[in-house]
Amino acid sequence: MCRSIKTLRPPFSEDVTEIDIQAAALQYVRKISGFRKPAAHNAEAFDRAVAVVAEATAELLSAIEVRGSAKSTG
Known part of the structure; x- marks a missing residue:
């Protein structure tokens, strides 16, 4: 329970899967x-x-735009 939730947006994580999203949730x-x-x-x-x-x-990950990187269409 004391682990931090992994950041799922670029540049921290380029290939976010449904499994990653489910695990964070x-x-x-x-x-x-x-x-x-x-x-x-x-x-x-x-x-x-x-x-x-x-x-x-x-929904959030598909909508946010990170400066300096292309918008993901996840």
Whole structure:
């Protein structure tokens, strides 16, 4: 839980995969919820949060423009 979430934009990471985005979203939700693996009664909300964060992350990465590099079409 004490690891930093990996930066997923250029120049830190050129080839970001869906797996990278999913892993970052999972780590974020784990950190803010305090659950490594939620109890069964919280699993649906936890999984939904991971999906929403992953979607928002992908949207952000496809929209941001980093100075000095070409805009990614990820």
